[in-house]
Amino acid sequence: MNATQKVIRTTCPYCGTGCGVKALVSPTGAIEICGDDEHPANFGRLCVKGAALAETLTEEGRLLHPKVNGARADWETALRLVADRFRETIAAHGPDAVAFYVSGQMLTEDYYVANRLMKGFIGSANIDTNSRLCMASSVAGHKRAFGADVVPNVYEDLETADLVLLVGSNLAWCHPVLYQRLEAAKARRPDLRIIDIDPRRTATSELCDAHLALAPGSDVALFLGLLTYLDRVGACDHDYVARHTSGVETALAAAKPWSIGDVARATGVVASEIEALYALFATRERVVTVYSQGVNQSVHGTDKVNAILNCHLFTGRIGKPGSGPFSVTGQPNAMGGREVGGLANQLACHMELDDPHHRAIVQSHWRAPTIADRPGLKAVEMFDAVRDGRVRAIWIIGANPAVSLPQADVVRAALAACPFVVVSDAMEHTDTTALASVVLPAQAWSEKDGTVTNSERRISRQRALRKGVGESLPDWRIICRVATLMGFEGFDYQTPADIFREYAALSGRLNHGARDFDISVHEEATQADYDRLAPFQWPSRKGARKSSEAKRFFGRGGFFTPDRRARLVATPYVAPAPHEQHTPFVLNTGRIRDQWHTMTRTGVSPRLSRHIAEPFVEIHPADAEALRIAPASLVRLSNARGAVVLRALVTERQRRGAVFAPFHWTGLLASAARVDALVGAATDPVSGQPGLKEARVTVVPFPAQWFAFALTREKPTSIAADYWALARTRFGWRIALARLKAPPDLRGFTQALLGWRDDDVIASAEDRARGACRFVATRNGRAQGLLIASTQPVAAARDFLVDGFDDAQPAFRLLAGGPAAQADRGGAICICHGVGAKEIEAAIARDAAPSVDSIGRATRAGTGCGSCRPEIHRLVKAAARHGATPAQAV
Incomplete structure (x- = not known):
């Protein structure tokens, strides 16, 4: 940092870890990114995606102006059309004929006003979120067991536990900073045991003491067996169960038939490995079970969640340092969406649609003419309703359902046939914006202000680093302008701070500790308070002494069910x-x-x-x-x-x-x-x-007869191939492609693909015996395009070619298709320092006692953001297994 740079503290927009980011903004507008060493989620760490955030701050591909039916429009025209069509649809077909599909990428303030408009003014609960796809089963499991959607733990528990179970959670790739905190804890306390429970061996497995490769979908059987085992060996915390729970008898009855042998047959895991896991859980005092999409993304996901919660409630291992069931969310603000009621079956501030008292609180606070009194359409149901015509107007905000939803082709067809589709997005071209009647340019991370909540209930500010590009606006402002044009009053917020203040006040309204979510200490926050808001965890109640607010929930009971007892839920397999x-x-x-x-x-x-x-x-x-x-x-x-x-x-x-x-x-x-x-x-x-x-799928070879790899400075307008994949490079694009038959005019095909001009200089080489050929085009002495083709998958050193193309390697080096052996770094592993797999393997071979840290000292690999450390660990372990060849890299 230099004296002219301005430091802006914000929050990473990727996973639910919620890492703090420091943006160093120069007077010219140039932005550097580093981790915020004062943020309690990451203490300065960033994963590779967070470390590369500055590279994503480009206007390329951005949606700069509103569009109506593909043509540029002004904001007034576009928003009036949206308001008119939604109002007309409601008048003709009722409020349930419209829907909002929103996103865990939205800020809490955006979520809040969207939810307020739909449930309190339109009068339907047809607002759901792509977070439904990642954590809805955790929400349901929490509510069944705890009476509210509460994550009882904090990140610190990963570092103080004696045993950490990772269930369906590839922490190393999906929550890398949490993985690094766990890795550091393991280094400090080698007796910490970490068990990976996942059908697939992942990068996370490299840190773990054991990997239980259970059969897909058999998680409930594993935890039923654990509950039975805990009962049999006397691991129940009888005092906690008696004081703070109910339902233990029915839960045990469902689990009783499950012997270790039965569990082994259902899961495919060796009985001795299961018993070892069960013994660790029974004997280790501090146990954390981290679970994520491998548990949630299932047609039995809620039962999987409750099967895990049962074991923690039964042993009293909840709400205490180093103990508890810990759902880690996938999106940066999935938790914020849950808090404001962004799901179709919730109200704001963890209040319930089916509770008349809660509905009255929310309607009064919102000054709303009505309030939804029954659940709306959940994500998959919503697009089914679009397909069959029950939903005739839909507004999609910050999501790409034509790619991410189940039956994505069906979703795409449904949107194509829908009478009116609105999409708010930062990017102009997505699979979903292509289907929209109206496209609205939204501001992106680095341009908008608001708050997000991470997986440990910590609320942090996301702050603007620069002005919005083009005519883009923040989501909350777009929503409020549509609401006003629809004739609704009370959407005249001037800043996100106004929304946050109203939201905080609602959280404390008639609460008095009866509801878990409460941030009412901020209900009178000024703009200056909001601007300097530091990360904090909820609950944060007005009038409560800061020291009295517990970091964890339920260590001494206090659940949010009518009798204040947790429910152990029977979960038959x-x-x-x-x-x-x-x-x-x-x-x-x-x-x-x-x-x-x-x-x-x-x-x-x-x-x-x-x-x-x-x-x-x-x-x-x-x-x-x-x-x-x-x-x-x-x-x-x-x-x-x-x-x-x-x-x-x-x-x-x-x-x-x-x-x-x-x-x-x-x-x-x-x-x-x-x-x-x-x-x-x-x-x-x-x-x-x-x-x-x-x-369920069938898997067969794709019968391609011709393969190619290409580099080009210009993105192709079309690709005449049966298979192709594009990826960004510093100079342009890399392309992998294949055809069922070789192109009849190879030179013409190459020229069309790579956009060569008549004045380009073309060099070529051919190997008839292998059916291989290479073309390189140069323009003014600079490589313009490259194509290497063969009748077999192209075996060229692709990373070398990418680097050589960018570094203006002579055409003959590019024609050779690869470097000399000593120059081939292998597939990229550490992208912070440009270290490849072959360089790491060579360093391992030279090292008498290789470790991740020693390889880092030798090559710098793993010494940047640290995201590659699990793969370095895998290469080290592979070499130790009798000189085994490391697993094939992509």
């Missing part, structure tokens, strides 16, 4: 349906380390595409061999709902009979990689959350 012969594989979806959601933000960063640049599918070697799928070949996954084509990653990290594919790729970045098109619409009956990890 329902085995997954046996697979059908034509769809024998379970498809598991999820995230990768360096990308976020549908890549509208991270996809513009060249650095974040270095690690994994193509959509892929993990498959076990035995399955690959049986199906004649070679490593790095192309694979087609399909079922009755659709098909995708992905690159094969053959790895023992995947269990047999299952495959894993990330959901990030959209129709703008790949020819056929919208993985959620394969996912069915079945949902959990309690939470409404879809089973995003439970689709």
